[in-house]
Amino acid sequence: MRNRPIPGSSGLVHAVSVFGDPVLHSPCEDVTDFGPPLVRLVEDMYATMYAAQGVGLAANQIGVPLRVFVYDCPDDDEVRHLGHVVNPVLVEADGITVRGPEGCLSLPGLEAGTPRFDRAVVEGRTVTGEPVRITGTGWFARCLQHECDHLDGRVYTDRLTGLRRSRALRAARRAPWARTG
Template sequence: MRNRPIPGSSGRVRTMTLLGDPLLHRACDEVTDFGPALAELVEDMFATMYAARGVGLAANQIGVPLRVFVYDCPDDDDVRHLGHVVNPELVEADGVTVRGPEGCLSLPGLEAGTERFDHAVVEGLTLTGEPVRIAGTGWFARCLQHECDHLGGRVYTDRLTGLRRTRALRAARRAPWARREGQGTPKVP
C-alpha cells in the first residue's frame, strides 16, 4: 500500500471570510484551470479547515470565488468521508427532512437548527479533471448540501426563517468577530 501525504500537511492556513463579506453572498465561478494553482488551493483549504476544526470548507470561505470544496466529515454511522470536489453540482437532495444543529466556519461559535435532506449526491471533478460522484446520508449529507450552498452564494442562515433566523442573525451581530460599520468592512446583516 502506498503512503499518501495527509491532506493539508503542506498547505498554509488562510484567513477565514466571515459573515458580512459580500463574497459569501455571490455565486462562485467555475474552475477552468486544473493546474498546480488548483492543487495548492485545495491543500490550503484542507490546512485551513483542520486549523479551524471544521468538517468542510468552500473556497469562497477563504476569499477565493471558485467552485471548490473540501471535506473530512463522518456520517451518522461514524464512517469518515474525506475528499474534495471541483465544480460540484448537487444532483440529489431527498429523503427525510431533518432539522439539526448546523454551524459554519464563517460564523464561528454559532449554530442554529437548520432543515436539510437526509440524503445528498454531488457530482463534480477531481483536481485532475476526472469525474467524481459522492453520496452521503445523515451528517455527511448535511455537509454536502452546506458546502454546495456556499458555492451558490448562500450561508446556512439564509435557510432559516422567523424567530430562528432573527435569533441567529442577532447572535452574529453580537459575536466578537462581527464586522462593524465604520471599520471599512461590511457589517453582519
C-alpha cells in the same frame, strides 16, 4: 499500498472569511484551470479546515470565489468521508428533512437548527479533472448541502425562517467577529 501525504500537510492556513464578507454572499465561478494552482488551493483549504477544526470548507470561505470544497466529515454511522470536489453540482437531495444543529466556520461559535435533506448526491471533478460522484447520508449529507450552498453564495442562516432566523442574525451582529460598517 504506498504512503500518501496527509491532505493539508503542506498547505498554508488562511484566514476564514466571516459572515457579512461579500465573497460569502455571491455565487462562485467555475474552475477552468486544473493545473498546479488548483492543487495548491485544495491543499491550503485542507490545512485551513483542519486548523479551524471544521468538517468542510468552501473556497470562498478563504476569499477565493471558485467552485471548490473540501471535506473530512463522518456520517451518522461514524464512517469517515474525506475528499474534495471541483465544480460541484448538488444533483440529488431527498429523503426525510431533518432539522439539526448546524454551524459554520464563517459564523464561529454560532449554531442553529437548520433543515436539510437526509440524503445528498454531488457530482463534480477532482483536481485533475476526473469525474466524481459523492453520495452522503445523515451528517455527511448535511455537510455536502452546506458546502454547495456556500458556492452558490448562501450561508446556513439563509435556510432559517421566523424566530430561528431572527435569533441567528442577531447573534451574528453581536458576535465579537462581526463585520462593522
